[in-house]
Amino acid sequence: xxxxxxxxxxxxxxxxxxxxxxxxxxxxxxxxxxxxxxxxxxxxxxxxxxxxxxxxxxxxxxxxxxxxxxxxxxxxxxxxxxxxxxxxxxxxxxxxxxxxxxxxxxxxx
Amino acid sequence: xxxxxxxxxxxxxxxxxxxxxxxxxxxxxxxxxxxxxxxxxxxxxxxxxxxxxxxxxxxxxxxxxxxxxxxxxxxxxxxxxxxxxxxxxxxxxxxxxxxxxxxxxxxxxxxxxxxxx
Numbered sequence: 551x552x553x554x555x556x557x558x559x560x561x562x563x564x565x566x567x568x569x570x571x572x573x574x575x576x577x578x579x580x581x582x583x584x585x586x587x588x589x590x591x592x593x594x595x596x597x598x599x600x601x602x603x604x605x606x607x608x609x610x611x612x613x614x615x616x617x618x619x620x621x622x623x624x625x626x627x628x629x630x631x632x633x634x635x636x637x638x639x640x641x642x643x644x645x646x647x648x649x650x651x652x653x654x655x656x657x658x659x
Numbered sequence: 660x661x662x663x664x665x666x667x668x669x670x671x672x673x674x675x676x677x678x679x680x681x682x683x684x685x686x687x688x689x690x691x692x693x694x695x696x697x698x699x700x701x702x703x704x705x706x707x708x709x710x711x712x713x714x715x716x717x718x719x720x721x722x723x724x725x726x727x728x729x730x731x732x733x734x735x736x737x738x739x740x741x742x743x744x745x746x747x748x749x750x751x752x753x754x755x756x757x758x759x760x761x762x763x764x765x766x767x768x769x770x771x772x773x774x775x776x
Contacts, residue, residue: 649701
């Protein structure tokens, strides 16, 4: 059974700081990994999708890496802004899509 | 092109009632999945449908059921509502369902917020 853990559960940083969100999974037989953003009470916004054959993906200030052998992914956010405040979810594609519980990020101005 | 749409946006029901939630996939997508997200947790997989057939089921009681129509839209039904069914219900569509050896990116709708009182 695939289990996904996200650390930390919550993070508060000053504006401009670079930060790393962590995602670990127990079963390395994955197809893809995807990072989502969720604003309070809203649906999911896709940030980055990493296919199992890739090691990283970049979009603007975001960079996500994938290490299947160690069961880890990281989401790096450069030069954080107050608008980045949201919950960040990691999801693993296997026989079904399995989500972590998320990291609540607050960027203070 | 329109994304995944869900209706209604919000819904308030009383314990013991029945509810039906609706989802329209992205044009050309043939598979629909449903997820439940309770406050403070990540979404949990409920069902996946492909061409009107159930292709996967999560660990939810039989009070939860779903179906997919010929136009690939889908309904999620929940009977005998409990307070614990209060959650955001998310629908996602993909070209095809998950299958051995491959998976297809899922695109999520805005969700339906269900409150059971």
